[in-house]
Amino acid sequence: MLGSTHGTLTTTPRSARVLACGEHGSGGSGAVHGKADSEDLDVSGRPLHAPVPDLDRFFRPEAVAVVGASDAEGRPNTRITQQLLGWAERVGARLHPVHPKRNTVFGLPCAPSVADLPEPVDLAVLLVADPLPVVEQLVETKTKFAVVFASGYAETGGDGADAQARLARTTAGSGLRLLGPNTNLNAFEHFRDDLEGPAIALITQSGHQGRPVFALQELGIRLSHWAPTGNEADLEAADFLSYFATRPEVGAVAAYVEGLKDGRGFLLAADRAARNGVPVVAVKVGRTETGARTAASHTGKLTGADATVDAAMRQYGVIRVEGLDELQDTAALLARARPPRAEGVAVYSISGGTGAHFADLATAAGLTLPTLGEAKRAELHQWIPDYLDVSNPVDNGGHPVGDWRGRKIIDAILADPAVGVLICPITGPFPPLSDKLASDLVAAAEETDKLVCVIWGSPVGTEDAYRHTLLGSSRVATFRTFANCVTAVRAYLGHHSFRRAYRSPFEDAPRAPSPSLRKAQALLRPGQQLSEHAGKQLLRAYGIRVPREQLCTSAAGAVRSAAQVGYPVVMKASAPQLAHKSEYGLVRIGLTSASQVRDTYRELTDIARQEGIELDGVLVCQMVEPGVEMVVGITQDELFGPTVTVGLGGVLVEVLRDAAVGVPPFGADHARTMLGELRGAALLDGVRGRPPADIDALVEVVLRVQRMALELSGPHTSGGLAELDINPLVVLPRGQGAVALDALAVCR
Numbered sequence: 001m002l003g004s005t006h007g008t009l010t011t012t013p014r015s016a017r018v019l020a021c022g023e024h025g026s027g028g029s030g031a032v033h034g035k036a037d038s039e040d041l042d043v044s045g046r047p048l049h050a051p052v053p054d055l056d057r058f059f060r061p062e063a064v065a066v067v068g069a070s071d072a073e074g075r076p077n078t079r080i081t082q083q084l085l086g087w088a089e090r091v092g093a094r095l096h097p098v099h100p101k102r103n104t105v106f107g108l109p110c111a112p113s114v115a116d117l118p119e120p121v122d123l124a125v126l127l128v129a130d131p132l133p134v135v136e137q138l139v140e141t142k143t144k145f146a147v148v149f150a151s152g153y154a155e156t157g158g159d160g161a162d163a164q165a166r167l168a169r170t171t172a173g174s175g176l177r178l179l180g181p182n183t184n185l186n187a188f189e190h191f192r193d194d195l196e197g198p199a200i201a202l203i204t205q206s207g208h209q210g211r212p213v214f215a216l217q218e219l220g221i222r223l224s225h226w227a228p229t230g231n232e233a234d235l236e237a238a239d240f241l242s243y244f245a246t247r248p249e250v251g252a253v254a255a256y257v258e259g260l261k262d263g264r265g266f267l268l269a270a271d272r273a274a275r276n277g278v279p280v281v282a283v284k285v286g287r288t289e290t291g292a293r294t295a296a297s298h299t300g301k302l303t304g305a306d307a308t309v310d311a312a313m314r315q316y317g318v319i320r321v322e323g324l325d326e327l328q329d330t331a332a333l334l335a336r337a338r339p340p341r342a343e344g345v346a347v348y349s350i351s352g353g354t355g356a357h358f359a360d361l362a363t364a365a366g367l368t369l370p371t372l373g374e375a376k377r378a379e380l381h382q383w384i385p386d387y388l389d390v391s392n393p394v395d396n397g398g399h400p401v402g403d404w405r406g407r408k409i410i411d412a413i414l415a416d417p418a419v420g421v422l423i424c425p426i427t428g429p430f431p432p433l434s435d436k437l438a439s440d441l442v443a444a445a446e447e448t449d450k451l452v453c454v455i456w457g458s459p460v461g462t463e464d465a466y467r468h469t470l471l472g473s474s475r476v477a478t479f480r481t482f483a484n485c486v487t488a489v490r491a492y493l494g495h496h497s498f499r500r501a502y503r504s505p506f507e508d509a510p511r512a513p514s515p516s517l518r519k520a521q522a523l524l525r526p527g528q529q530l531s532e533h534a535g536k537q538l539l540r541a542y543g544i545r546v547p548r549e550q551l552c553t554s555a556a557g558a559v560r561s562a563a564q565v566g567y568p569v570v571m572k573a574s575a576p577q578l579a580h581k582s583e584y585g586l587v588r589i590g591l592t593s594a595s596q597v598r599d600t601y602r603e604l605t606d607i608a609r610q611e612g613i614e615l616d617g618v619l620v621c622q623m624v625e626p627g628v629e630m631v632v633g634i635t636q637d638e639l640f641g642p643t644v645t646v647g648l649g650g651v652l653v654e655v656l657r658d659a660a661v662g663v664p665p666f667g668a669d670h671a672r673t674m675l676g677e678l679r680g681a682a683l684l685d686g687v688r689g690r691p692p693a694d695i696d697a698l699v700e701v702v703l704r705v706q707r708m709a710l711e712l713s714g715p716h717t718s719g720g721l722a723e724l725d726i727n728p729l730v731v732l733p734r735g736q737g738a739v740a741l742d743a744l745a746v747c748r
Contacts, residue, residue, distance in 0.1 A: 041511065042506075042509040042510060042511060042664075042665060042710060042714075043509075043510045043511060043512060043513055043710045043711050043714050044641065044642065044664075044709075044710045044711070044713050044714035045714045046264050046641060047264060047265075047268065048268075048506045048509055048511075049268070049506070050238075050242060050265060050268040050269065050272075051242075052242045052243055052246055052272070053177065053235070053239045053240075053242065053243055054243075055239075055240070055243045057122040057123065057144050057145065058122070058123060058144070058145045058177075058179075058187070059091075059187065059225055060091050060092075060093075061091070061093045061121070061122035061123040061144075061145075062092075062093055062094065062122055063093060063094045063095075063096065063119055063120065063121040063122055063123075064084065064088050064093045064094070064095045064096065064121055064122070064123045064124070064125065065095075065096045065097075065098050065111075065114055065117055065121045065123070065124040065125070065143075066080075066081055066084050066095060066096070066097050066098060066105075066124075066125050066127065067098040067099075067114060067124055067125065067126045067127060067128055067131075067134050068098070068099065068126065068127030068128040069081045069097035069098060069099055069102075069105045069110065069127070070099065070102075070105065070127075071105045071106045077127045080127055080149075080185060081097065081105060081106065081127075082106070083185065083188060084125060084185070084188055085106060086190070087188040087189070087190070090190070090193075093122075093123075094119075095108065096108070096109075096111060096117050096118065096119075096121065097109075097110040097111070098110065098111050098112070098113065098114055098117070098124075099112070100112045100113065113137065114134060114137045114138055114141055114143070115137055115140070115141065117141070120141065120142065120143070121141075121143055122143070122144045122145060123143070123144065123145045123146070123147070124138055124143050124145070124146045124147070125146075125147045125149065125185065125188075126146060126147060126148050126149060126150070127149050128150065129150055130150075131146075131148045131150055131167070131181070132163070132166060132167060132170065134146075135148070135167060135170050135171065135176070135178065136170055138176055139170060139171065139174045139175075139176050142175060142176075143176055144175070144176065144177065145176070145177050145178075145179065146171075146176060146177075146178050146179070147178075147179045147180055147183065147185065147187075148167065148178060148179070148180035148181035148182075148183065148230075148233075149180065149181070149183065149184075149185065150180075150181050150182070151181065151182040152181075152182075153167075153181045153182055153231050153233070154182075154231050154233075155182055155231060164181060164231060164233050165233075167181065167233050167234075168233045168234060171233075171234050172234075177234055177235050178233055178234040178235060179227075179228075179229065179230065179234070179235045180229075180230040180231060180233065181230060181231050181233060182230045182231045183207065183228045183229065183230025183231070184207030184208075184228045184230070185207075185228070186202075186204070186207045186210060186214070186226040186228040187225070187226050187227060187228060189214065189226060191217070191223055191224070191225075191226075192217045192222070192223075195217065195220060195221070195222035196222065196474070197222055197251070197335075197336055197474050198222070198249065198250070198251025198252070198335045198336055199222040199223055199224035199225075199249050199250055199251055199335065200213065200216065200221065200222070200223050200224070200250075200251065200252050200253070200254050200331050200332065200335050201223075201224050201225040201226075201227075201240075201244040201247065201250045201252075201253050201254070202214065202223060202225065202226040202227065202253075202254050202255070203226075203227045203229065203237050203240050203241060203244075203253065203254070203255040203256070203257075204226070204227070204228050204229070204255070204256040205228075205229050205230065205232070205237065205256060205257055205258045205259070206228075206256060206258065207228040209256040209283075209324060210226060210228065210254075210256060212324045212325065212327070212328050213254050213324070213327060213328045213331065214226060215328075216328055216332055219471050220471055220472070220474065221332045221335070221336070222335075224247070224249050224250055225240075225244065225247075225250075227240040232261050236261045236262065236265070237255060237257060237260070237261070237266065237269075238260075238261070238262065238265040238266045238268070238269040239269070241253060241255070241266075241269035241270065241272075241273060241280065242268070242269040242272050242273075244273075244278070245269070245272045245273035245276050245278045246272070246276065250278060250335075251278075251279075251334070251335030251336060252278065252279045252280070252281060252331045252332075252334040252335035253273065253278060253279070253280045253281070253331075254281050254282075254327050254328070254331035255280065255281070255282040255283070256282070256283045256324070256327070257282055257283065257284045257285070258285050258286075259286070260309065260639055262639070263312070263637065263639030263640035263641065263663075264640065264641070266312075267312060267315075267316055267640070267663065268506070270313070270316035270317065270318050271316055271504050271505075271506060273316075273317070273318075274316055274317045274498070274499070274502050274504070275502070275504055277499050279317075279319065279331075279334040279335075279491075279495045280317070280318045280319065281318075281319045281321060281327055281330045281331045281334065281491065282313065282318055282319070282320055282321070282327075283320075283321055283322065283323070283324065283326075283327050284306075284309060284310075284313070284320055286305070286306050286309070287306055305637065305638070305639070307661060308637045308639070308640060308643055308661050308663070309639070311643075311660065311661035311662065311663065312640055312661075312663045315662065315663060315666065315670060317495065317498045317499070317502065319334075319491045319494070319495060321487060321491075325481075325484060326484055326487050326488075329479055329484040329485075329487070329488045330484075330487060330488040330491045330492075332477070332488075333453075333477045333488040333489070333491070333492055334488075334491065334492055334495060336474060336477070337451050337477060337492055338449055338451070339496050340420040340421065340450075340451065340492070340493060340496055341420050341449060341450055342417060342418055342419060342420035342450075343368050343420055343493055343497075344368050344369070344370040344416075344418040344419045344420055344421070345362060345367045345368060345369050345419070345420070345421045345422075345423060345489065346369070346370075346372070346392055346393075346394065346413050346416070346419040346421070346422050346423070347359055347362065347369065347392065347393035347394065347423050347424075347425070348393070348394045348396070348409070348410065348413055348422060348423070348424045349393060349394070349395060349396070349424065349425055349426075350395075350396055350397065350398040350401060350426075350433075350437070351395065351398070351427070352388070352389065352393075352395040354425050354427055355393030355394070355395050355425075356393065357425075357482070358393070358423065358425045358455075358482055358486075359392075359393050361482055361483070361486050362423075362486055362489075365486045365487070365490050366490060367486065367489060367490055367493070369392050369393070370392060370418040370419070371391050371392055372390065372391055372392050372394070372413075372416060372418075373416075376412070376416055377390050377391060379412050380394060380409060380412055380413075382408075383396075383400050383405035383408050383409055384396050384397060384400060384405075384409065385397055394409070394413060396409055398433065399433075401433050401434075401436055401437040401440070402432065402433045402436055403436075406436060406437060406440045407440045407443065407444065410422070410440055410441060410444045411444055414444060414448050414450050414452075419450065420450055420451065420493075421450065421451045421452075421453065421489055421492075421493070422450065422451070422452050422453065423453045423454075423455070423485060423489065424437070424441055424452075424453070424454050424455070425454075425455040425457065425482060425485075426438075426454060426455060426456055426457060426458075427455075427457040428457055428458050429458050429460075429463045429465060429466075431463075431465070434463075434465055435464065435465045435469070437465075438454070438465040438466070438469045438470050439465075439469055441454055441470075441476060442469055442470065442472075442473040442475070442476050445473060445475040445476045446473070446475050451477065451489075451492070452475065452476050452477070453476070453477045453478075453479065453485055453488075453489060454470055454476055454477070454478050454479070455478075455479045455480070455481065455482055455485050456470060456478060456479070456480060457480070457481075457482075461480070466478070501669070503667070505665040505666050505667055505670070506665060508665070508667060509664075509665035509710075510665070510707065510710060510711075513711055513714075514542075514707060514711065516541045516542045516543070516707070516708075516711070517711050517712075519541035520538055520541045520542070520708070520711070520712060523537055523538050523541070524538075524712070524719050524720065524721070524747050525576075525719065525747050526719025526747050526748065527719065527747060527748070528576055528577075528746075528747055529576055529577050529579065529744070529745070529746045529747070530576060530744075530745040530746075530747065531574045531575055531576045531578070531616055532572065532574050532578075532581075532619060532742055532743060532744070533549070533551045533574050533616070533617070533619055534576070534745070535724075535742075535743030535744055535745040536549070536740065536743050538708075538724075538743065538745055539726065539740050539743055542704045542705075542707060542708050543704055544701055544704050544705070544726075544740055545737055545738065545739050545740065546739065546740050546741075546743075547570075547621045547622035547623075547624055547739055547741060548565050548566070548621070548622040549565065549619050549620060549621040549622065550564065550565065550619070550620050551574060551616070551617040551618070551619055552601070552617055552618050552619075552620055553617045553618075554601075555597075555598045555601040555602060556598075558571070558597050558598065558600075558601040558618060558620050559594045559597050559598055561620040562591070562594065562597045562620050563594075565620055565621065565622050566622065567591070567592050567593070568589075568590050568591055568592045568623045569591050569597065569620050569621060569622065569623055570587070570588065570589045570590075570591070570619075570620075570621040570622075570623050571587070571588045571591060571597065571600045571601065571604060571618055571619065571620055571621070572586060572587050572588075572604075572618065572619045572621065572742075573586035573587075573604045573605075573607070573608050573613070573615055573618055573619075574615060574616055574617050574618060574619050575608070575613050575614060575615045575616055576616065577613075578613060578615075579744055582651065584607060584608075584611055584613070585607055586604055586607060586608065586613075588600045588603075588604070589623065590623065597620070601618055604618055605618065621741075624730055624732075624739050624741060625730075625732060626730070627693060627730040627731050627732040627733065627736075627738075627739075628683050628684055628693045628730070628731045629648070629649045629650035629727075629728035629729070629730055629731075630646065630647065630648060630649045630698065630727075630728065630729045630730075630731055630738075631645070631646070631647050631648070631649030631650075631653050631659070631725065631726065631727040631728065631729065632644070632645070632646050632649075632701055632702055632705050632726045632727075632729050633645045633705070633723065633724050633725045633726060633727070634705060634708065634709045634721060634723060634724040635723055636713065636722055636723070637663075640663045641664075641713060642664060642709035642710065642713040642721075643661050643662065643663050643664070643709070644661070644662045644663075644664060644702060644705055644706050644709055645659050645660070645661050645662075646659065646660055646662075646671075646674055646675065646678075646698075646702050647659030647660065647678060648678065648680045648683070649727045649728040649729060650727070650728050653727060656680070658678050658679045658680050659678070660674035660675070660677040660678055661674075662674050662702070662706070664706050664709055664710050665706070665710070666706065667703075668699050668703060671699045671702040671703055671706075672695070672699055674702070675695065675698065675699070684698070684731065691733040691734065692733065692734045693731040693732070693733065693734065694731055694732055694733060694734050694735060694736055694737055694738060695731075695734075696734075697731065697732070697736075697737045697738040698729070698731045698738050700738075701726075701729060701738050701740075705724065705726070708721065708724065709721070709724075713748075719747050719748050720747065720748050721745060721746070721747060721748070722746045722747060722748045723744075723745070723746040724743070724744070724745050724746075725743070725744040725745075726740045726742070726743050727742055727744075728741050728742065729741070
């Protein structure tokens with residue numbers, strides 16, 4: 001059924017098809033095929049560039065065919081044909097009905113098949129139950145685009161997925177780009193052409209979910225495009241995002257996403273938007289865990305698939321919101337507001353209670369409400385009674401908004417250099433004062449380059465001050481709820497901060513293997529979990545510091561090793577399939593004598609024998625000074641490939657679950673951002689008299705692990721790395737480095 005949850009076609013992802021076919025250039029009129037340049041791939045074999053599809057002729061075709069067109073009364077296709085006729089007239093396209101049993105449709109000559117059309121068409125809209133034969137004909141006639149309206153494909157399961165795969169195979173490499181199946185025809189809605197200013201471009205995988213954003217036109221906010229992607233057998237959200245990011249009229253992209261078809265393709269599209277400064281706001285369903293992933297390592301248990309999507313979106317500046325109301329309000333603000341002059345938010349109200357309430361919400365969301373200086377407060381008290389607080393929030397007591405003082409107050413607040421955003425919450429209409437307040441806010445907004453926001457809290461929404469004064473201004477951002485205003489302003493300030501600092505990580509992504517790869521390949525064992533000793537050798541190959549240690553197979557050898565390593569020592573059982581040694585009592589710390597080492601060796605081997613664990617030896621390890629215990633690891637995500645996780649480590653890692661995820665490639669700045677996302681980040685700064693940790697060394701470990709993730713999951717590696725878990729990684733005081741005390745590695 002149209003509008004239902006869309007199925008995801010399990011065919012070759014678009015980014016992989018770029019590799020397989022060497023696809024470059026525009027996708028709209030057919031890709032140019034040839035050998036892929038290795039410079040376009042990172043060391044893992046994933047693309048570093050993606051073509052921008054030429055979708056001009058999709059949205060503005062010169063000739064359109066409607067296959068299955070009808071003018072019979074009561075038929076669903078009749079209404080759709082009428083819609084398409086109106087749209088074709090608005091965009092200046094010639095429309096050709098196609099139906100095997102009709103001579104005319106709505107007075108237009110009707111062709112019996114697409115092979116009989118009087119001219120080549122840019123776009124064909126298929127309103128037939130079995131579109132595959134028509135798609136095959138469209139390939140032959142070199143049509144640029146086809147829209148498959150029919151449902152009953154991957155969203156229904158096995159047989160439908162097979163039918164969708166046949167559609168995808170038919171169009172692959174043909175030059176015909178297909179939208180759908182199971183899509184609505186929202187791309188051909190009536191877009192108002194009387195609105196000015198930057199527009200919102202809309203992408204939805206479920207057509208109905210875009211209705212609230214599309215309705216913003218009725219509030220005076222311009223919409224330029226709507227791409228309902230449906231099941232994405234071919235064209236996907238990333239294609240439209242790449243295209244919209246290059247359109248000069250697009251001020252923001254709003255998206256409703258049910259599932260990503262190709263993780264790298266989406267990131268490349270988001271990267272293009274970030275580089276072009278186009279904000280992207282998205283609702284992505286799937287917050288809850290839809291399936292448990294089994295993993296031997298701690299790292300694999302720390303994050304689910306949605307946490308990785310969330311991290312990837314933040315990494316590339318995609319603003320994720322929860323509801324459709326937040327989507328419309330945030331996208332509208334970002335599309336139209338100028339860049340901020342300052343980060344500070346000033347709250348101005350006629351009620352101390354209103355100001356305090358909003359200030360609580362804004363501060364809790366991370367917005368900065370600077371205290372206005374003494375001189376500014378004295379200036380405001382020229383018009384506001386002295387007993388009212390004007391330090392921020394500014395409480396005017398009500399009466400000043402009704403006369404000449406109201407505008408003076410607004411202008412004075414906006415003139416403060418620490419203020420970049422003025423927010424005025426009006427919890428309900430109180431004419432004539434609220435009418436005057438709205439008028440003054442609009443007039444001030446027209447004369448300032450700072451953002452002015454108004455919250456009109458009336459549940460009625462029919463008041464002139466709201467419908468005409470506030471909504472009639474393109475310079476005032478008007479909201480109906482406190483929460484949506486806070487969400488949108490936080491996104492606005494965050495986007496511009498992100499944009500100022502953004503550098504595409506794909507520019508610096510490694511393209512050639514490092515010398516470490518050869519050493520690492522010799523250690524990998526396809527399908528096996530490595531012993532701790534082998535795992536540490538893997539880390540050492542990539543320059544990650546591990547303790548001095550020796551693998552011993554006798555008590556006497558353990559005593560000799562302890563003398564060489566230096567007392568005190570740690571002793572651990574070592575075996576390829578031994579994941580969590582402490583659970584079996586197979587770890588001893590703080591051993592200070594040969595007799596303790598000898599006895600411990602026997603104890604550990606006895607326990608292993610009783611548990612049926614076949615050891616490859618016992619590790620005698622250097623005892624490392626205490627520090628902050630972290631976990632750094634690698635997991636494989638089905639969408640994005642290898643991901644890197646960093647978090648608080650130690651024995652409570654799965655209880656604390658305090659971790660951040662990065663999707664390679666990324667640089668040192670983003671590694672530091674990941675550390676800042678941790679709830680326990682303050683531990684690295686030093687608490688309760690402890691010295692600050694060596695954060696530089698921790699960042700370096702994260703980057704080296706990222707290099708492992710890329711190289712050991714790429715085409716150069718047979719039986720590469722499925723998971724890595726460094727836990728604990730002890731981060732020593734500043735300047736002393738970081739040491740990996742344990743390593744668990746699982747090979748593909």
